Amino acid sequence: MLGLAARRAVYLVPVLLAVTFLTFLIASLLPGDLAFAILGDQATPETVAALRHDMGLDQPALWRYLRWLAGVLQGDLGRSYRTGESVLDAVLGRLPVSLELMVAAEITAFVVAIPIAILCAARAGTGFDRLATGIAFAKLSIPSFMVAILLIYLFAVQLRLFPATGYVPFGEDPLGNLRSLVLPALTLAIGEWPVLMRVLRSDMIATLQEDFIALAKAKGLRPRRILLVHALKPSSLTLVTVAGINIGRLIGGTVIVESIFALPGIGRLLIGAIYTRDFMILQGVVLFVAAGFVMVNFLVDTLYALLDPRIRHGH
Amino acid sequence: MTPQQPHDAASPLLTLEEVSVDLPTSRGNLRAVDRVNLSVAAGRTLGIVGESGSGKTMLSRAIAQLLPRKARLSGHVLFNGQDLTRLSSESLRLLRGRSIAFVFQDPMTSLNPVLTVGMQIAETLQEHLGLEARAAMRRAVELIASVGIPNPEQRCQQYPHQFSGGMRQRAAIAIALSCEPKLLIADEPTTALDVTVQAQILHLLAHEQRQRGMAMILITHDLAVVAGRTNDAAVMYAGRIVERAPTRVLFKHMRMPYTQALIAAIPKLDSPPHTPLLAIPGLPPDPTHPLPGCAFAPRCAYVRDQCRHHTPPLVPADHSHEFACWHPIASHVRATP
């Protein structure tokens, strides 16, 4: 089993390398000159040339990539031009907020999606099923920022239950922290819910057609047990995979949600870097996020292999 | 309607009276089972023989009221004095697994792949006999051992895909027998298994039945399985019972040409080499468009005009033997099973 994980880890390396290369490539898309862009008003031919030399921008591209990559591998993602802050520090400082948001969102999405999916599968084709699937379909046409606006209007403006923006750290005020996360997490969860529900529902409907379900019924087991143990367990594997694949969309979603609700997470860092044209931070965040995304997908794949006893035993 | 079982002192455990199953489909109504009358007594085995599509599986499901949602059942299923067609779904649920047990054809698909074999036995014990988890698991180990699987403790912690085909079916039998059912319905229990294993499984079933005095229904497409392993046999074709008799009588004195063709199709070890295998020409009829007259007419070697226009009713040959044919084979024709 460890051999399986190790073999897949080997595949990770070229992918991560490709990710760093692509990030560097994007960064070099900047038309004109990075030094020129940084200096702005103070740009004169002399200052530009000096800064270029300082930053190593007058070296060939491959050399610059390798130097940057070497730094990355040692944990040095560079420094922000504006604030002088180490990029790595900036990212790590904001990471807990984003993680808390993503975890809260995913849990909420699961809590909502699973019971509904089970009910839909058990009553496939009935009014309830059609209604739930119809709502899920419609929801896919509502982007997360629209959901956010709706929720803000309902809960913050009209009902005044939750804050429209702002973040309170957990250490400072646990309850306030949770309150400030409710609307953002709900926004993301509403976005994730249709996908999770759809996958679990169709998987369970397929599972319920299987022979072993017929035998479970012939054994006289309770319907609840048949649904929750015999049908849910084999179907849950796909759910785990989809949840993992959704991480990518979740990351994109946090960018929007953190901006709207002013949460100091990685997404907001990214947007902020774009607004202030802080390219060092931008490059570092993109790399961090992409690498993280690859790692998470890898973990999910491995988890899937662990959960399915058939794969675990090499069948 | 139910013929007497001649040497049977006890009244039958299971009686099917005019049982029919209709399925509405996009192409019209499908009569999967047509007015079947059968009975089985405790301690006896009934074999139901038919090709695929003859309705035998649908019949077996109908006994336990396990038909698909759209199916409509008519007639009566009397089990141990109760009419199952009149029971509530909860009462039926309590009967299933406890008094009526099933063994399905393919243990690879009928066992849940993500639950251990031990759990799949234990859960029945917990549900019907009220055993708590540990006691149920202990009993599961005993049951696994009793069906001839070595290393029972280890095996109970394993998953179905870790078993060989024959062992899986043994496990499935252990599940079925766990609550000491009165009736065991085995639907093609050996079809998915290697030939060498088939005899073992049939032997196991016979052994268990003798030990527990169960009634058993053995459903198969293979007459060779029925010979020597069943007390009574019923032949199904296109949803109807076309011949029914104690097994020995059926083989010696079969009347319906379909039965004769089935028997003749069994390959015999002592035939000369390169003897061609006898297959029955043609295909079973389309159940959504039943033909007038005898359903077997298009494939029958003895067909006459009357057969094509009028459906032959089941008539008794003697007090335990019924058949449905206008021109039955003369009773002196013998067949070697």
Added chain:
Amino acid sequence: MAISEASDVAALAHSARPRAAVGKLFWLAAGWIALVFLAASLANALPLPDPTRMELLDKRRPPNATHWLGTDGLGRDMLSRLIHGARISLTVGILAPLIGLMIGGALGMSAGYFRRSAETVITGAVDVLLAFPPLVLALAVTAYLGQTVANLTWVIGVLSIPAFTRVARAATLSLAEREFILAARAAGASELRILVRELLPNVILPMLAFFLLAVAVTIVVEGALSFLGLGVPPPAPSWGSMIGEGRESLEVAPRIAFLPAMAMFLTVLAFNIVGDTLRAITDPRQTAL
């Protein structure tokens, strides 16, 4: 990408309505799309006030005779902005997936037809592209390249290539072994000719259905970017930026945010319905990618 959402829509609707429903819903959706198209193309011909003209004394007016849908936070006419916004959203919404369709389609067909090394390289490259969370990638590239409608279209278009590649490859794989291909090859046709004359007409149908779903997703992505102020540059009206701007007026005039939201929702929903129905017709067996 958010393009994977397109396949979610497809699979979700497929599970809800197992038979292709070219019913009332389909025609309603198609009708709405036609209406939006019409309005957008006639935007400049219609007697609408200038969408960028600010009348600061007329801020946040409810619907009246001069402004049928009222004005926004800077006194600009809402109806005019909605219609011009449709123009922009539809332009990006259609051109970007078109890029994906053409490039992704070519790549996917090549991968599916030529197999071996071509397939490995193409699917490998696609996988690397997919390794990036798409929104992050879009934001980063527009940040570096500059925020213009053209850049935006190109970025979203390139991001949709992996999904189209997959659709095209899957369709090609299922067709490449069929007899009509073998027959064409036996008749001496060149590979290119086979690709274009034989495969393409059959592959184009499932791709078109997917294209419509991709349009829906693109409108959403462009909307999200514009909402953040990082998509279509102001003062050009885009539904997304209108929603973003309407946010500060939620308390007094929620209509400013909700009208463009409604327009976007209906349009995206319409494309989803039409695209999914077409997909169910052209390839009912296709599962989520």
